[in-house]
Amino acid sequence: MTRAITFEVTHVCKQSGARTGLLHTPHGTVETPMFMPVGTAATVKFISPEELYDMGAGVILANTYHCWLRPGEDVVAAAGGLHKFMNYKNPMLTDCGGFQVFSLADRRKIKEEGVTFKSHLDGSTLFLSPEKSIEIQNKLGADMIMSFDECPPYPATYQYMEDSVNRTLRWAERGLKAHKRVGEQGLFGIVQGGEFEDLRRHSAESLVAMGQFEGYAIGGTSVGETKETMYKMIDYSVKHLPYEEVRYLMGVGSTDALLEGILRNVDMFDCVLPTRIARHGTLMSSQGRISIKKQEYEYDFGPLDPECDCYTCKNYSRAYLRHLFRCNEGLGSRLLSIHNLRFLIRLMEEARQAIKEDRFLDFKNEFFARHNLNSIDSRGF
RNA sequence: GGGAGGGUAGCGAAGUGGCUAAACGCGGCAGACUGUAAAUCUGUUCCUUCGGGUUCGGCAGUUCGAAUCUGUCCCCUCCCA
Numbered sequence A: 001m002t003r004a005i006t007f008e009v010t011h012v013c014k015q016s017g018a019r020t021g022l023l024h025t026p027h028g029t030v031e032t033p034m035f036m037p038v039g040t041a042a043t044v045k046f047i048s049p050e051e052l053y054d055m056g057a058g059v060i061l062a063n064t065y066h067c068w069l070r071p072g073e074d075v076v077a078a079a080g081g082l083h084k085f086m087n088y089k090n091p092m093l094t095d096c097g098g099f100q101v102f103s104l105a106d107r108r109k110i111k112e113e114g115v116t117f118k119s120h121l122d123g124s125t126l127f128l129s130p131e132k133s134i135e136i137q138n139k140l141g142a143d144m145i146m147s148f149d150e151c152p153p154y155p156a157t158y159q160y161m162e163d164s165v166n167r168t169l170r171w172a173e174r175g176l177k178a179h180k181r182v183g184e185q186g187l188f189g190i191v192q193g194g195e196f197e198d199l200r201r202h203s204a205e206s207l208v209a210m211g212q213f214e215g216y217a218i219g220g221t222s223v224g225e226t227k228e229t230m231y232k233m234i235d236y237s238v239k240h241l242p243y244e245e246v247r248y249l250m251g252v253g254s255t256d257a258l259l260e261g262i263l264r265n266v267d268m269f270d271c272v273l274p275t276r277i278a279r280h281g282t283l284m285s286s287q288g289r290i291s292i293k294k295q296e297y298e299y300d301f302g303p304l305d306p307e308c309d310c311y312t313c314k315n316y317s318r319a320y321l322r323h324l325f326r327c328n329e330g331l332g333s334r335l336l337s338i339h340n341l342r343f344l345i346r347l348m349e350e351a352r353q354a355i356k357e358d359r360f361l362d363f364k365n366e367f368f369a370r371h372n373l374n375s376i377d378s379r380g381f
Numbered sequence B: 001g002g003g004a005g006g007g008u009a010g011c012g013a014a015g016u017g018g019c020u021a022a023a024c025g026c027g028g029c030a031g032a033c034u035g036u037a038a039a040u041c042u043g044u045u046c047c048u049u050c051g052g053g054u055u056c057g058g059c060a061g062u063u064c065g066a067a068u069c070u071g072u073c074c075c076c077u078c079c080c081a
Helices: A050-054 A064-069 A071-077 A082-087 A098-103 A130-140 A158-178 A197-210 A227-238 A254-263 A271-279 A310-314 A318-326 A330-356 A360-370
Strands: A006-013 A021-024 A028-032 A034-037 A060-063 A090-095 A108-110 A116-118 A125-128 A142-147 A186-191 A214-219 A247-249 A268-271 A283-285 A288-291
Touching: A006 A330, A021 A330, A028 A034, A034 A060, A034 A108, A034 A330, A050 A318, A060 A064, A064 A071, A064 A090, A064 A125, A064 A130, A071 A082, A071 A130, A082 A090, A082 A227, A125 A130, A130 A142, A130 A158, A142 A214, A158 A197, A158 A214, A186 A197, A197 A227, A197 A271, A214 A227, A227 A254, A254 A330, A254 A360, A271 A283, A271 A330, A318 A330
Parallel strands: A034 A268, A060 A090, A090 A142, A142 A186, A186 A214, A214 A247, A247 A268
Antiparallel strands: A006 A021, A021 A028, A108 A116, A116 A125, A283 A288
16 A cells, blocks of 8 residues: 555653654654644634744644635645645644534534534535545645544443444545545544543554554543543553554643653644633743733733743743733734744653653653642643 | 703713612623634622621702602703803
8 A cells, every 4th residue: 555654663762661753744754742733724823834834833734624614625626735725835634524523513413424514604504424524635635634533522421432433433434435545645543432441442443454544543532531531541542553653642732641642652642722722811831821811920021931942932021912912912812822832842842852862751750740730630731 | 151961880881769789891800721613701890807888979858768859069061152
């Protein structure tokens, strides 16, 4: 099989077993473990591609459901694909629409054939199937595409989860058959199964047995479960995936969960958290999550985070950012998004360095101790 | 000088006898946010030792009861001379 995506493990930390690697894509190679900023509607909200390059971003995401509705996959295809359409030269990944099965739960209906949505834009009826999701993603043209899944709710009964997992597996087989750009785009399978060990195993083993996925994602996390449960979900999934293939933990972006994921041999992460909380005035810093709008920063002319090397920290003060947010000036959202994204990208850089130097466990433990994080149930920041 | 309309919490603005410590908006303060229906959403915003206390320009009345009715004074806006 000709592959678009290949992965190689480059070092395994002798202290922790965590790994670094290289992910080769049609748009270049990126180091793992890594964090991917989310650009749902073919844009990382408020951030230009040049700013993404400057902060060290590699892969970014776009979303099938949202790009399908606007501008439409044919527009993107006519532009020459997502990279050309949005002027991003580094690798890209598209999510399949499966998260919208979760987030738009009150306006969709799941059937064997696919999922019917009532558009959040105009109420019209939409139908997304495994084949349609792949067709759209083929047209969008990202380097990595995802097999259509149901991101199930939490908690869910065993019976619900079993039915959901098996349906998602049938969708995965249909997606593989529908994929028309093998060799140009790598299709990833998504492991589901909620908190149930045997279902996670069944899901992972079945996807692997299909023999054609170029990477594996762990889905159904960060949907309301505790950190302890999330880590179990990761464990139950990862141990049934081939060691040499890349693993992607979907939708996770709190600092503690990123480090716990790396410890469990996860290579890729994405999350809207840094950009969303940035737009809402919260920054991730070496001192934890900080609401920049707080009164105590009125006269604070120091940087957001004295340990940060981002554009925002090098040029602006907490007092100025507070002012921008109080005035609802968009620059505040931009500058804070730049900072938060750089914060997580730098955390990944430091984690990779620690792995290469065989001290990742120390690195993780020091980070947790320093930020007073509990390893199994903190919100992180 | 004559006439008309107004003064309600930080601001704007409802309310025109009891269900009103007083809608709503803004502003303020605090919180949430994890494959983005999110530049969003939630809580709170007279004082309090949580029993209560003091309010709707000031004062004096009417009434069982007044932000709401009467008198008077102060102030603001507009129109006419």
